[in-house]
């Protein structure tokens with residue numbers, strides 16, 4: 593009997609040796625430790641043995657069961673190790689491969705220029721005053737000295753909403769009235785940045801949306817020389833300390849007198865080229881002394897207060913700084929353009 597048990601053990605162990613995977617392991621367990629295994633059969637027939645043989649055979653059979661069970665655990669762990677090793681080999685990561693470049697974001701070129709403008713004017717004491725993009729006819733035109741049928745309105749084709757008299761602002765100048773009505777009769781030194789809209793045919797020189805930065809200074813004894821000094825300094829800080837600027841007489845309904853500011857063409861240095869259209873000068877903004885009617889509409893007494901205003905286009909300035917030929921690139925969302933800045 594003991595000999596038979598020894599054989600059972602040896603057979604089981606040598607078969608376990610040949611097991612190669614989890615399925616084989618399960619089959620082995622059923623065959624050698626299951627209910628109908630040879631070992632179980634020996635144990636179930638224990639009662640039929642002579643009394644004096646029973647303890648010895650029983651003890652040996654249980655020893656074998658324990659031995660087989662721990663061999664099973666050992667084998668199972670060994671198989672798992674092999675499986676892990678195999679997957680590490682098969683799914684090996686090549687850490688020497690170059691990584692995918694991280695996509696870093698950046699500011700839109702117009703935003704970059706806007707921030708530069710804010711910085712320069714902040715240093716001169718101008719605060720940002722946010723005004724609305726949806727305006728009334730009164731603020732966009734009337735209160736700025738452009739009554740209905742005023743020929744100056746022809747400069748702007750406008751996006752009208754379905755509500756009569758409500759439109760998208762064509763310029764940032766209506767913000768002047770909002771700021772004045774909030775602060776009058778106190779002095780004001782603000783800039784009003786933001787998007788403007790015009791219903792236009794798209795060309796290289798015109799867009800239906802664009803930014804403007806309006807400047808407004810109101811107080812006692814503000815003169816045209818304050819305007820000149822401020823804007824000449826702005827041009828130097830924006831384009832370089834050696835850049836010359838000039839004031840050209842112009843007309844805007846909301847300023848009197850009015851002017852346009854040019855800077856010396858930094859491409860040709862003033863001798864004339866295709867960028868400045870052979871004039872040697874580049875126009876950068878419109879400006880003037882706030883018209884008495886506009887002052888009055890804002891709540892100031894033009895006998896006591898004066899002020900200056902200006903309007904500059906950040907996209908236009910960006911075009912000059914980077915020699916961008918077509919203004920439509922700004923809002924075309926073409927990454928090939930945007931990634932250059």
Ligand code: DAH
Nearest residue numbers: 763765878879880901902903
């Ligand atoms: N609002 C004018 C435009 O959109 C720009 C402008 C000109 C603003 C002269 C001003 C100014 O404040 O004084 O063309």
